[in-house]
Amino acid sequence: MPIHLPPISRRQFLARSLTASAGLLLSPNLFAASRKVDENTWALFSDTHVAADPAHIARTVNMTANLKAVAKEVIDLPKRPAAVLISGDLAFNHGEKGDYENFTSLLAPLRKAQMPVHLALGNHDHRATFWDAVKHEKTITRPVVDREVAILRSPRANWFVLDSLDKTLSTPGLLGETQLAWLGKSLDGNADKPAIVVVHHNPDRGQNKGSLLDSKALLEIVRARKQVKALIFGHTHHWGIQQDESGIHMINLPPTAYPFDSTSPNGWVLAKLEKDGLGLELRALDKAHKEHGRVVDLKWRA
Numbered sequence: 001m002p003i004h005l006p007p008i009s010r011r012q013f014l015a016r017s018l019t020a021s022a023g024l025l026l027s028p029n030l031f032a033a034s035r036k037v038d039e040n041t042w043a044l045f046s047d048t049h050v051a052a053d054p055a056h057i058a059r060t061v062n063m064t065a066n067l068k069a070v071a072k073e074v075i076d077l078p079k080r081p082a083a084v085l086i087s088g089d090l091a092f093n094h095g096e097k098g099d100y101e102n103f104t105s106l107l108a109p110l111r112k113a114q115m116p117v118h119l120a121l122g123n124h125d126h127r128a129t130f131w132d133a134v135k136h137e138k139t140i141t142r143p144v145v146d147r148e149v150a151i152l153r154s155p156r157a158n159w160f161v162l163d164s165l166d167k168t169l170s171t172p173g174l175l176g177e178t179q180l181a182w183l184g185k186s187l188d189g190n191a192d193k194p195a196i197v198v199v200h201h202n203p204d205r206g207q208n209k210g211s212l213l214d215s216k217a218l219l220e221i222v223r224a225r226k227q228v229k230a231l232i233f234g235h236t237h238h239w240g241i242q243q244d245e246s247g248i249h250m251i252n253l254p255p256t257a258y259p260f261d262s263t264s265p266n267g268w269v270l271a272k273l274e275k276d277g278l279g280l281e282l283r284a285l286d287k288a289h290k291e292h293g294r295v296v297d298l299k300w301r302a
């Protein structure tokens with residue numbers, strides 16, 4: 001089952017446009033598709049919480065409008081990012097079919113602009129319902145049978161996307177022994193480049209019990225492998241970056257939906273891989289937010 005939604009080809013798009021209206025030949029999406037790609041830049045989203053009803057509002061936020069807005073910001077960048085990665089909690093609350101229908105329709109403009117979209121699942125997703133919603137997409141073989149894991153290779157780093165969805169609507173996450181074993185083996189087999197691990201749940205470093213239940217095992221695996229430079233997650237709806245004692249950067253993405261703390265920003269992060277690190281720029285939805293536009297340059301541990 002796919003967790004990668006590939007770009008919609010220009011030919012497919014052209015055919016759709018011609019059917020709809022000749023005027024659409026001048027669609028901004030076609031201009032977007034012809035932009036140069038920056039193969040080292042990635043657009044990172046998390047916690048989109050899209051509901052079936054596009055008008056649905058939670059905690060004063062219209063999640064559909066927010067995902068639409070962040071997608072447009074990515075499409076409007078002067079250079080096209082290599083990919084978009086969304087680190088889970090795609091659906092509003094318990095992963096309904098309609099949530100995923102609306103969610104995937106909101107990703108179409110990014111895909112038409114020739115960006116692949118890579119997805120992770122969170123505790124508000126439902127794996128079987130998600131798979132059913134995307135069953136018409138091209139399927140790929142999953143390396144871990146009952147979970148959505150992937151290795152995404154890019155020129156300056158390999159991205160390891162994990163699946164920490166344990167039980168829908170149960171707050172903590174769990175990777176499980178099979179997935180952890182796959183991660184260790186896959187990291188060992190791909191040690192030639194810096195590795196970035198992406199997972200929905202935040203690792204528990206003593207702060208709360210609603211995080212990743214097998215954090216200790218995950219941290220042991222990544223800390224011992226020096227090619228792992230960063231761990232990226234969502235779940236807390238709180239933007240933040242820390243470096244742990246082993247030098248791994250812990251990057252907590254903001255939600256595109258609602259922050260739990262009203263002072264935290266919502267939005268997305270533009271990530272640029274350098275030879276020796278990662279540049280992150282927060283793009284808050286509220287352009288007046290003090291964090292909006294802040295750039296952080298992370299250096300990789302030795």
Ligand SMILES: [Fe+2]
Nearest residue numbers: 047089124235
């Ligand atoms: Fe969430």
